[in-house]
Amino acid sequence: MATRIDNIRNIGISAHIDSGKTTLTERILFYTKRIHAIHDVKGKDGVGATMDSMELEKERGITIASAATYCEWKKHEINIIDTPGHVDFTIEVERSLRVLDGAILVLCSVGGVQSQSITVDQQMKRYKVPCIAFINKCDRSGANPFRVIAQLKEKLGHNAVAMQIPIGLEADHAGVVDLVSMKAIYFDGDNGENIRVEEIPATHADLAAEKREALIDAASMFSDELTEAVLEEAPISDELLLDAIRKGTLQRQITPVFMGSAYKNRGVQPLLDGVTQLLPCPGDVENHALDLDREEAQVALTSDPKAPTVALAFKLEDGQYGQLTYIRVYQGKLAKGDTVINVRTGRKVKIGRLVRMHANQMEDIEAISAGYIGALFGIDCASGDTFTDPGVNLTMTSMYVPEPVISLSIVPKDNKAEINMSKALNRFSKEDPTFRTYVSEETGETIISGMGELHLEVYIERMRREYKAEVTTGAPRVAYRETITRRAEFNYTHKKQTGGSGQYGRVAGYMEPLDGEDFLFVNEVTGGAIPTQFIPACEKGFRNCLAKGPKMEFPVTGVKVVINDGASHSVDSSEMAFQAAARGAFLEGYAKAAPVIHEPIMKVAVETPTEYQGSVMGSLNQRRGMIVGSQEEGPMCVIESQVPLSEMFGYSTVLRSLTQGKAQFTMEFATYRQVPQSISEEIAKKRQEEKKRVA
Numbered sequence: 001m002a003t004r005i006d007n008i009r010n011i012g013i014s015a016h017i018d019s020g021k022t023t024l025t026e027r028i029l030f031y032t033k034r035i036h037a038i039h040d041v042k043g044k045d046g047v048g049a050t051m052d053s054m055e056l057e058k059e060r061g062i063t064i065a066s067a068a069t070y071c072e073w074k075k076h077e078i079n080i081i082d083t084p085g086h087v088d089f090t091i092e093v094e095r096s097l098r099v100l101d102g103a104i105l106v107l108c109s110v111g112g113v114q115s116q117s118i119t120v121d122q123q124m125k126r127y128k129v130p131c132i133a134f135i136n137k138c139d140r141s142g143a144n145p146f147r148v149i150a151q152l153k154e155k156l157g158h159n160a161v162a163m164q165i166p167i168g169l170e171a172d173h174a175g176v177v178d179l180v181s182m183k184a185i186y187f188d189g190d191n192g193e194n195i196r197v198e199e200i201p202a203t204h205a206d207l208a209a210e211k212r213e214a215l216i217d218a219a220s221m222f223s224d225e226l227t228e229a230v231l232e233e234a235p236i237s238d239e240l241l242l243d244a245i246r247k248g249t250l251q252r253q254i255t256p257v258f259m260g261s262a263y264k265n266r267g268v269q270p271l272l273d274g275v276t277q278l279l280p281c282p283g284d285v286e287n288h289a290l291d292l293d294r295e296e297a298q299v300a301l302t303s304d305p306k307a308p309t310v311a312l313a314f315k316l317e318d319g320q321y322g323q324l325t326y327i328r329v330y331q332g333k334l335a336k337g338d339t340v341i342n343v344r345t346g347r348k349v350k351i352g353r354l355v356r357m358h359a360n361q362m363e364d365i366e367a368i369s370a371g372y373i374g375a376l377f378g379i380d381c382a383s384g385d386t387f388t389d390p391g392v393n394l395t396m397t398s399m400y401v402p403e404p405v406i407s408l409s410i411v412p413k414d415n416k417a418e419i420n421m422s423k424a425l426n427r428f429s430k431e432d433p434t435f436r437t438y439v440s441e442e443t444g445e446t447i448i449s450g451m452g453e454l455h456l457e458v459y460i461e462r463m464r465r466e467y468k469a470e471v472t473t474g475a476p477r478v479a480y481r482e483t484i485t486r487r488a489e490f491n492y493t494h495k496k497q498t499g500g501s502g503q504y505g506r507v508a509g510y511m512e513p514l515d516g517e518d519f520l521f522v523n524e525v526t527g528g529a530i531p532t533q534f535i536p537a538c539e540k541g542f543r544n545c546l547a548k549g550p551k552m553e554f555p556v557t558g559v560k561v562v563i564n565d566g567a568s569h570s571v572d573s574s575e576m577a578f579q580a581a582a583r584g585a586f587l588e589g590y591a592k593a594a595p596v597i598h599e600p601i602m603k604v605a606v607e608t609p610t611e612y613q614g615s616v617m618g619s620l621n622q623r624r625g626m627i628v629g630s631q632e633e634g635p636m637c638v639i640e641s642q643v644p645l646s647e648m649f650g651y652s653t654v655l656r657s658l659t660q661g662k663a664q665f666t667m668e669f670a671t672y673r674q675v676p677q678s679i680s681e682e683i684a685k686k687r688q689e690e691k692k693r694v695a
Helices: 021-031 055-060 087-099 115-126 145-156 202-222 224-231 238-250 268-278 415-431 453-467 532-544 575-592 610-622 651-658 677-694
Strands: 008-015 067-073 076-082 102-108 131-136 160-162 164-167 175-178 183-188 194-198 255-259 287-291 297-301 310-319 322-331 333-335 339-342 347-350 354-358 361-365 367-369 373-377 386-388 394-396 406-412 436-439 446-450 471-473 481-484 488-496 503-513 519-523 559-567 595-609 626-633 636-644 664-674
Touching (some): 008 115, 021 067, 021 076, 021 131, 087 310, 102 145, 115 145, 145 255, 202 238, 287 322, 406 415, 446 453, 488 575, 559 575, 610 636, 651 664
Parallel strands (some): 008 076, 102 131, 131 255, 160 255
Antiparallel strands (some): 183 194, 287 297, 310 322, 322 373, 339 347, 406 446, 406 471, 503 559, 626 636
16 A cells, blocks of 8 residues: 555546447556456457456446456556446446546547437536546547547537547557657557657648647646746646646546547557546545534545545445445545444444455455545445444435336246345345335235346346346336326315224315425414324325325325315324325325326437438337437437337337347436326226236
């Protein structure tokens, strides 16, 4: 742990699907001598990329779980987290960005800024993560890095500035010109490990001079010294220029852009230099915790190893040695044998084994100080828990966890499969906050819910492989909701007399639609018409009705309930009586408030060759889709639309056959919207049939 805190970088690599994140990480590990041979993502050589350690990841050639590793480059220690690109695993990106100080946004020089790049960028904004961009795949035909820089400005609103220009593109891509040192850099050797620095070729001199001007122009906004040097036409040193660019990057006012081709081993080492020179060290980033003793007031954390410890568990994994908890220390330090407190549960935790991770291998260490990422063994906690020294009551803000939008029923084949299935479900729901599981009260089936078809597919496949649990799946179900569309009054009296003391309570008021929230309860009762001790019972009664709506038994959202009158009895009134009265009042008002069904609408972006544009649009229209816009980008066309989730099942197969397998789509949750009458009737019919089946 001898590294100074200035020389630590905690960075993430995030991007759209297939932009080459994992390939880039593989190259970084090779050049920093963490691995001694390069393997392909698709695992043609049977090995697969280092960071994709899961069998499934190797087969599909996608990243599912973010993997952490660390490496050293020019006396800097870099902790890297490789994150998935698929929107179904969005929580993996969220939790990585939550603990990182900086990020590399990888873009494809042909695809440019794609739908998923926009999502990732919004996540970076949410956590104020400074980033540098890397335009990958400059060796592909149709590569145009300057078009991508223009898109960074237009679509994402970044002040993107080129730090390099490519020497040749497509098949002629040979290297890059560094606009800071004004030298040409070539990458020789079998794996591009030998860097050759030469003068800029005459053919590229004018463009390099023009782009350097633009770079100095953008950087001079952040340094008076640099501005003076420009005005006096004095020579500008590399340090002065880099210093100004770094200031702009840390404030998220400049996005420096690097270029290359990770697959062809070009441009990765200068990118590593960019990480060490331009991205923040833990000391540059302001991190805050909330003080629970002072009504969650914000407290700034310092990266001083002697201060009281504050650490965040951001990811859990079940390894072969028990639960592994990834942890980022923000203040103080964690050492073997220390006792810390889990703020959420208030329990004391003794730290046994501390390790530093490299994909699925690990090395033991004595302590983790502020600014570092490591992992703990054998600690029982949940994702997002904060650990502190005894006597410190601080908590880190938690991450944003989106609600699941799709569910499936799963049935185990036999008794053995059932035991293994429950083990698997237990582990997955602990590891992944967007994956939920419950047993349906009506049908007794086990239901799993998640962020999309791929998300659930991957977990079912992992159950079969890792837990030998053979399960069959039912038809996918959409998370419908119910709500009301107009104001309605209610005035309900609950009375029951069965010898001895009875039950009595009257609740009156109205309910109306509510935007943006699930439920709001307002008490406007005056003059003690309902005694104050029974008001919480009324609220509870109303709340209990929300889980199953009276219309079709879907959860109810967007309802404001106001009670303004009622009556009680000195002997017969009780909490139970008022809960029952509230339930009756809810049913009475709800029936008059014109209830409707809402369904989840997905934001769907299809990327297709232009010749299939018409048929793709047709296929979206058939699915009740609303086309929001389409734009042509070279030979490809991107169609953005909003489509109900219920219509999107099996769409990938349809899209493949329409476009000879050339199109791909991404889908993420956008909003809830009212279901058309005809569809609403169909859903009602299906619900009736289900009930008959269960009965």
